Amino acid sequence: MDELNQNRDETLNRLAPEKKTGIQSVDRALTILEIIAASTGEISLNDICARAGLNVSTGHHLVKTLVSRNYVAPGSGRGTYSLGSQVLTLAGAVNWQSNLSGRAQPLLDHLNATTGEAVHLAVLEGVDLVTLIKREARHALRVDAGSIGKTGACHATATGKAILAWLPEDEALKVLEARGMRAFTEKTITDRDRLLQELHQVRTDGFAVDNEEFQQHVVCVGAPILDQNGSVIGSISVSTPTVRASDEHLALVRREVMAATGKLSGRAPETAKN
Structure with a gap:
């Protein structure tokens, strides 16, 4: 289990903010999806924002938009999220x-x-x-x-x-x-x-x-x-x-x-x- 958590943390760290090019909002939304995917389960909004280098307000608006399009789904815990059904549609x-x-x-x-x-x-x-x-x-x-x-x-x-x-x-x-x-x-x-x-x-x-x-x-x-x-x-x-x-x-x-x-x-x- 410790090894699994270590691998997860290494993956999340690779998604830490870097110098970005292109449309910022799109880049941030994709980064959020990658962070949630790398978490292999549910992850809190605070953790998402910390990994993405976003303030909580900006992260909340982006996640809310992704939820409205079913790319992200609310988790079982308060303020947690997981990947949504639309991701499965794209994968299919x-x-x-x-x-x-x-x-x-x-x-x-x-x-x-x-x-x-x-x-x-x-x-x-x-x-x-x-x-x-x-x-x-x-x-x-x-x-x-x-x-x-x-x-x-x-x-x-x-x-x-x-x-x-x-x-x-x-x-x-x-x-x-x-x-x-x-x-x-x-x-x-x-x-x-x-x-x-x-x-x-x-x-x-x-x-x-x-x-x-x-x-x-x-x-x-x-x-x-x-x-x-x-x-x-x-x-x-x-x-x-x-x-x-x-x-x-x-x-x-x-x-x-x-x-x-x-x-x-x-x-x-x-x-x-x-």
């Missing part, structure tokens, strides 16, 4: 995202086998669309499945549009402004307002389509993967050459892509009811 979202590739592997294999086409799993890292996993088509005639890694084609791909459609509009615009809207083919949408209209339709339908916008003679269908809070964390798409893109085949692709993303999502995408 992190675990959900970090395990995405592993959870997706069997579903991508099934999707590849069922459609016979190229399959992609992509995420947005900052403003970059990143392909994490791909599966080549099983046909002799196949599309170029591209490579693993970054691409500046959010606006022109089914994986990209599926992600953009479920982002808040201001975040989607940041991606478009940072990476531009290059014309990859004559069908690429390069007008921002027109793309925003399509993204609204994508969200209504629940899936996105790249109709020869990234590669000539290639049609792709993609759908979003959502976390438990309904935020988009990635997307899956299937690519097929136009010679196989019959209405029947594309309907199969849509069903299978949306089934796969539905199984990976913590919450089903909200779509318009027909």
Whole structure:
């Protein structure tokens, strides 16, 4: 027990006030959360303030704000606090995202086998669309499945549009402004307002389509993967050459892509009811 207390005290000491940069109130709030976490239980407001180098009045206002957002919870003793339920929600979202590739592997294999086409799993890292996993088509005639890694084609791909459609509009615009809207083919949408209209339709339908916008003679269908809070964390798409893109085949692709993303999502995408 003495060793446990010593380790706890060493951790808390490392969180003692240092020279800070950035927004002071945010930094202080995060420091409070770290101090409470390091206490491995309940900790008094006075101890929190002492460790954080805050006067009690300032510490009380910060803790009160964190309590109102459920990041901190009142303890069993008077004037004591512990971590709140919202911290568990964030932790769950992190675990959900970090395990995405592993959870997706069997579903991508099934999707590849069922459609016979190229399959992609992509995420947005900052403003970059990143392909994490791909599966080549099983046909002799196949599309170029591209490579693993970054691409500046959010606006022109089914994986990209599926992600953009479920982002808040201001975040989607940041991606478009940072990476531009290059014309990859004559069908690429390069007008921002027109793309925003399509993204609204994508969200209504629940899936996105790249109709020869990234590669000539290639049609792709993609759908979003959502976390438990309904935020988009990635997307899956299937690519097929136009010679196989019959209405029947594309309907199969849509069903299978949306089934796969539905199984990976913590919450089903909200779509318009027909």
